[in-house]
Amino acid sequence: MNYNKVTEDMIANLQSIVGSRNVIVEQEKLETYAGDEVPEAEWKHLPEVVVKPDNAQQVSEVLKLANRELVPVTPRGAGTGLAAGAVPMIGGIVLSLENMNRILEIDNENLFMVVEPGVTTGDVQRKAQEEGYLYAGDPCSADSSFIGGNVATNAGGNKAVKYGTTSKHIYGLEVVLATGEIITLGGKCVKDVTGYDLVHLMVGSEGTLGVVTKIYLKLLPKPKYNSVLLVPFADMQTAINVVPKIMTTVGVIPTSIEFMDNLCIKSAESFLDRKLPYNDAGAYIIIEVEAYSDAQLESDCENIAGICYENGGLEVFIGNDKANQDKIWKPRRVLAEALRVTSPVYCMEDIVVPISNIPKLLEAIEQISKKYTIKIPCFGHAGDGNVHATLLKENLDDATWYEVKEKVLEEIYFVTYACEGKLSGEHGIGAKRKKAMAKFMNPVELRMIASIKKALDPNLILNPDKLVELC
Template sequence: MRYNPVNGKIIDELKTIVGETNVVLDPEKLAVYGRDEVSEADWQHRPEVVVKPESAEQIAAIMKLANREMVPVTPRGAGTGLSAGAVPMLGGIVLSVERMNKILELDRENLFMVVEPGVTTGEVQKTAREAGYLYAGDPCSADSSFIGGNVAENAGGNKAVKYGTTSRHVYGMEVVLPTGEITTLGGKCVKDVTGYDLVHLMTGSEGTLGIVTKVFLKLLPLPQYVADLLVPFDDMQKAINIVPVIMTHGGIIPTSVEFMDSLSIKAAEMYLNQKLPYSDAAAYVIIEVDGSSERQVEEDYETIGNLCLKNGGLEVFVADNKSTQDRIWKARKCYAEALRVISPVYCMEDIVVPTNRIPQALEEINRIAAKYAVKIPCAGHAGDGNIHATLLRENRDEQTWHEVKEKVLDEMYRAVYALGGNLSGEHGIGAKRKEALARFMDPVQLNMIRSIKKALDPNLILNPGKIVDVE
């Protein structure tokens, strides 16, 4: 597909649509919008212009202009993604939703919150909590990521074991289609099989099928009691083997089951500049339970703690108040930032396997790391099979790093698919994993994705170069 450059006429029209102050042309400022959290230069590309619309109508006008002039548009939230999904790999316009940052409604009768896409996930959580409710979506980047980005990626996070990924909490959305039409899909009905499930087609579509301008989020009653457990193990396999034991025992459904390997623990300790308990352990498992009954929560964490001790846990640290809970979670949530200090260039993968295959997946990752003499710290969501395996470049030169990385990724992906897994649990395909998806996904499914893309975006204007190549 051939696209046209953004010329002066287009810029003047963009200024008419969104106002001159909402059009960015300064090269230094444009550079900020030319990358996300992927560290490698291959996945960075500066846009020709950035626009900051404030309404669905402005976005619709931008999309109609882009279709008329054949200019690509890349929608962008906070830029916290890990797949180059919001990077304008083909240039053109970056459409930032940062100005659309209002919480529009808190519906106490129906337990819904209606928000614009530029509201941070942390603000959604805080507003819900202060009103006595729970928004259960909880990615580690909650304080900085936008809810619109969470919807685009179908973000998972720490509470997905019990409460599911973002899609479980999205019941409706206003969306601008690639050709500029505005429509509202779903809404506040908790049951709806009227036609295809277009809400969940858009959720996780990575900004390739539409730009979400309003989201209807389902809230839950706020659990009155929460407790967190930190359990160190002297062996990674013992740590991971405890996961199915917990998940299948007596009907207990933990809110979170997270893990960190020894490299991740050491990185977090260095980054936080504080001594962590059992920091020489081979692995941490972090478990959260919640509920409306203090007694039930106590019984659950005591049962889980005893299971851990019987199956190789060195000790069980229990936190049942906000201060100590924050201390337990701080190490897990700073994992990515800590690794960046060790190796500013890295490749964070987001593989996912059936939960009972995590031990085999980690064995394969360790084997591959040893074979290529590369460090691959691992952490992630043990309760749902999602492993964040991060290849560290460290002191390798550019050519050697690229060669080693490609070999490691190919072997890792093959091992994951042999275990019944997939490329990404929550970070998405974007531009970064597009070629790998073409190699490993069933061609029938690839053609389904291409057909949907062409049907909704006939000019291939919206976020081209992501997920699949259509032409």
């Protein structure tokens, strides 16, 4: 694809569409929009111009202009992504949704919240809480990420075991297509089979099929009671074996089932500067349970604790009040930061496998780690098989790191696919994993993705150089 550069004329045009103050061309300000939270320099690129529209109509005019002039457009939320999905890899326009940050409606009769894409997920959660509801989407970045970014990546998070990923909470979207048409897909109907499910095709398409300008979010009854359990196990296999037993024998789907391996336990311990219980354990499992009555919660916790003890749990710590719950969650919550202190340059992966294959995957990763003598602490979501294997650079020089990282990633992806897994559970492909997807995904599926992309964005202007190769 031969894209054109942004011209002076086009900048004047963009200024007349969104107003001068919403067009950024100054080099130092552009830098803010050059990357997301992937730390490595290869995943940063300056846009030629940043445009901050205020409404769908302006988004439409910007896209019509870009589509006519063949200039690439990279939609951007809060820039908290972990796959270089919002990075303008070949320049052009960054379309920042930061000004579209209004909560438009709380519908108490149909239990929906309608929002613009630039609202932070934390604000969505708090607004739902205030109104007596639960918004169940809960990525770990909730306080900083935009709900629009959550839609673009189909963000997961800690509550996905019980409530599913972002996708499950989305019933309607207003989308601006690459050609500038504004269309509402779905809406407040809870069931809808009128044509293809385009809403959920858009969710997780990482801004390659359209720009989301309005989102219909489902609200749920707010659970009144919750408990958090910490259970150390001697080894990962024993820990993971307990997961299906909780769901079937106890008959409870917990809100969260998280795990961290011993490297993570040690890293959190050092970061928090306090001794953690059973710090030689092969694995911690953290379980959160919610209920609508106190009696139900108590009985669920008792049954889960029982199952854990019967299946190799070394001890069960239960947090019933906020202070103790925070204390249990803390080592898991600080992990990203703790690992960053150990190694400011790192590569956090997002592989996902069927739950029962987690131990096999982690054993293989340990072998790879030994083979290349780099540390790869692993943590993530035991309830849904999503493993954040994190490669640490530590003292390696840049060239060695790059070389080793490429080899290690290739081997990790290989065993992931051998374990019936996939490259990404919740962070997405973006630019970062595009090459890997080309290598590991079935070519027929790659072709399906490319053909749908071409069908909906014929000039390929939306978020180019992401997900799949199109030429």
